[in-house]
Amino acid sequence: MITRRTTLAAMAVPALARSARAQAFPDQPLRMIVPFAAGGPADLIARTVSRVMSDRLGKPVVVESRAGAGGSIGVDVVAKSRPDGHTLVLASSGAIVILPHMRSNMPYDPLRDLTPITQVLAVPQIVSVSPGLGVRNLAELVAMAKALPGQLSFGSAGIGSSLHMAGELLKLRAGIDIVHVPYGGAAPAVTDLLGGRIQILAADVPALLGQVRAGALPALAVTSRERLAILPDVPTAIEAGVPGMVSETWYGIFGPAGISEERVGILVDAARGALQDAEVQRVLSGQGGRIVGSTPTEFVAFIRETYATWGEVVRATGAKLE
Numbered sequence: 001m002i003t004r005r006t007t008l009a010a011m012a013v014p015a016l017a018r019s020a021r022a023q024a025f026p027d028q029p030l031r032m033i034v035p036f037a038a039g040g041p042a043d044l045i046a047r048t049v050s051r052v053m054s055d056r057l058g059k060p061v062v063v064e065s066r067a068g069a070g071g072s073i074g075v076d077v078v079a080k081s082r083p084d085g086h087t088l089v090l091a092s093s094g095a096i097v098i099l100p101h102m103r104s105n106m107p108y109d110p111l112r113d114l115t116p117i118t119q120v121l122a123v124p125q126i127v128s129v130s131p132g133l134g135v136r137n138l139a140e141l142v143a144m145a146k147a148l149p150g151q152l153s154f155g156s157a158g159i160g161s162s163l164h165m166a167g168e169l170l171k172l173r174a175g176i177d178i179v180h181v182p183y184g185g186a187a188p189a190v191t192d193l194l195g196g197r198i199q200i201l202a203a204d205v206p207a208l209l210g211q212v213r214a215g216a217l218p219a220l221a222v223t224s225r226e227r228l229a230i231l232p233d234v235p236t237a238i239e240a241g242v243p244g245m246v247s248e249t250w251y252g253i254f255g256p257a258g259i260s261e262e263r264v265g266i267l268v269d270a271a272r273g274a275l276q277d278a279e280v281q282r283v284l285s286g287q288g289g290r291i292v293g294s295t296p297t298e299f300v301a302f303i304r305e306t307y308a309t310w311g312e313v314v315r316a317t318g319a320k321l322e
Contacts, residue, residue, distance in 0.1 A: 035074025052274035071095035083258030123289035124224035155189035205288025
């Protein structure tokens, strides 16, 4: 005879089985792919966060560098990995919301082939100029650029980098004509800015903070929505008169599409919990950014918003990978 009690018991079996499967995860070490060279900001962020995630998950989270193609090689490794939750990537904004608009042969669809876990950190740019340019604020720079169309240049860390897009966004939002000069990273661009070989650079806070604090380079604005605690006297670009000038290099943790809901929940708890650790917060705050720790739902909404924004910029400026 089937009774209510036996029916409820039968219903409980799948739930118990799911719980047991979730408790068994992870059953082996995890990999966290960093799609950039070892020693850079992404590597530091991944190693800092993975250390605490390892403690919370009870299994090692091993950081592995798979650099190349603006971060897309490492992201592709994860997009094509088994969706068992044991392979993750600390991706940056370029490979998720910028490069897909600039390449016709992307090996993955960032909106379809990945499982967002959490956004970790958002790092805005400092807008600076060469010391001899003679401008004191962003309004004066915009006025000079309008008076000298096509004669001022801005540097970046390479075509398709977030620094490139920050310069293109400045062109679009301020209505100015400045010439892009790509470099093989932020460091040589900073060197040429100091030497006056380029006139403008919007670079992530860590790349320029030391020069700004030393008085070697001026900080005209920051590209965040709010002023930064480490540079409280520097206005946002919006405050300085360029509406809609919000640009951040952000980092987030992803897995491949298809990870079970239970395993995603475990990974989200471990990652967001790690971002509450005091030492993790100390290290990440030193990158000059905003620690986020979003839910997957919040992260998906943010990705779609920024994906649309950078798509607009790429279409409007015609920026393409060469």
